[in-house]
Amino acid sequence: MKVIDSVNEARMQLQQAIAKAFNAKEIMDNYANKEPEYLRGRISLLESELHLKKISRDKFLSETHQLLERLGKIDSLTNHENEIFKEAQKQDMGELVQAEKKELSKQTVFGMK
Numbered sequence: 001m002k003v004i005d006s007v008n009e010a011r012m013q014l015q016q017a018i019a020k021a022f023n024a025k026e027i028m029d030n031y032a033n034k035e036p037e038y039l040r041g042r043i044s045l046l047e048s049e050l051h052l053k054k055i056s057r058d059k060f061l062s063e064t065h066q067l068l069e070r071l072g073k074i075d076s077l078t079n080h081e082n083e084i085f086k087e088a089q090k091q092d093m094g095e096l097v098q099a100e101k102k103e104l105s106k107q108t109v110f111g112m113k
Helices: 002-020 026-035 037-050 059-074 077-110
Strands: none
Touching: 037 059, 037 077, 059 077
């Protein structure tokens, strides 16, 4: 039993080390520095999925917001990309306001305020 536990522990440590070594954001940033068209292609794919109703508008805005942030760091955004980015920022602000309202209502209900 101890051998199996040791093997499982080693396997878990290896998985954690690999996850740390290959942080997805760092890899995407590194790739994006070489190829901005990859990011634009991914955004185009997300737009197609949105029009085909394979993904929700919220998911589209969330994912494109992240991609556009990265793209904006390495290349200038087109007018269309800027429009999407602004819309995604508005959604993020709306979600933040909703979360704050929810937290305030919890505090009021529990007599914290």
